[in-house]
Amino acid sequence: MTLSEEDYIKAIYHLGKGENTAVSTNAIAEQMATKPSSVTDMIKKLSEKGVANYRKYKGVSLTEYGQKIALTLVRKHRLWEVFLVNELDFSWDEVHEVAEQLEHIKSEKLVDRLDKLLGYPQVDPHGDPIPSKEGEFKKAVKKLLNDIPIGTSGICVGVKDSSAPFLKFLDKNNIALGDTISIVDKEEFDGSFMIRIKDHDLHISHQIANNLYLKITE
Amino acid sequence: MTLSEEDYIKAIYHLGKGENTAVSTNAIAEQMATKPSSVTDMIKKLSEKGVANYRKYKGVSLTEYGQKIALTLVRKHRLWEVFLVNELDFSWDEVHEVAEQLEHIKSEKLVDRLDKLLGYPQVDPHGDPIPSKEGEFKKAVKKLLNDIPIGTSGICVGVKDSSAPFLKFLDKNNIALGDTISIVDKEEFDGSFMIRIKDHDLHISHQIANNLYLKITE
DNA sequence: ACAAATATTTAGATTTGCCTAAAAATTATT
């Protein structure tokens, strides 16, 4: 696969939300910042190559083979993201662009060894699951901390309330996007939570918990 | 710079042996497994871009700008080689192909952090020096162990005698290509050497020393 | 020094991935 073909495969995969959904020409064009006519050209080619199913005017979906390719690309992308954050101290929000390049490197051995070096991580720095070599992986969902059962852990990926006071609270308590948070206990009485973050426990109110989004794998 | 342009720059650099020597069209074509006419096209383009000096029928050399690009490519290539060998347990002879891909990744931060992770290595797994960020580096030479002064260390890169008995000797004494060897002492009387390899000392005869090539940086 | 051999360049085509503009199909609206 060429670099460009791989990018299209990834776009189709992501627009189809990982399901085997048909994706429209326009959607792909937008995602890839290119023109619909270019997309038509490419999806015809991918179809001839046995990577995608294409029916004129009806959109494209990936074949089983195409999905396999997409999953190895996703796997590589996310493993490199973990590498960049864990080994090279990149911050969670600056890894995407570089991983976008690294995911195209062709060497199965490299990916396997990288996986090993990183300790076979299950999720990337954004909390998204890393497919196994065989292409299996759990889905991730984004939930308010409030709605997550005791014992679960996830990665902090966003806030509902983005007012200054709330952000100041997070800062003061050293909670940042990308942090791994585990739900230690929940207080029935006031709906407050005991959470574990960066090796220490922290008590947060129901209100706080209701404004923090975590990404968890089910 | 495109991928292809970078490959040409590297080829010109290596064929010119790092000096600013003019390189022939045919030599580049051979090195890059392409046709001379394709080379002519590309070196014209590089010339227009200020990367190379080209005079019809007289060959090309790199401009100062071109040399700078070549050196950052060499730096990236060799740092990745160290990464593959030291962090991912690749063997010294299987890293080239992968490093050839990795060297094109565009991220200054990535290279800097990689350099740091690896402990600012001076040479790659083949004993070739790694240019600094500023493009400075010592030259490496390949010498018989015999001709290397006490106190120096280098990397074993080849043998003069490749007969079975000699190779068997190396195997028995656990000396392999890619190993770092330091010259601890030399015996005036019989020309034998005490060398240090993989954390233990080893006594080798003049004859052995005269058949082992090390790469050292001066 | 001149012919033969070799090296290099030019000219013209090809492939890949992209573009614009126009045509055709689909979907939405009244």
Add this chain to the structure above:
DNA sequence: AATAATTTTTAGGCAAATCTAAATATTTGT
């Protein structure tokens, strides 16, 4: 259901990087 709006495709072109074949320079050998 017919027309309008939108989406998608087709047709024709362009730039990058390559190729083959032919033309032109340079170098080598005698």
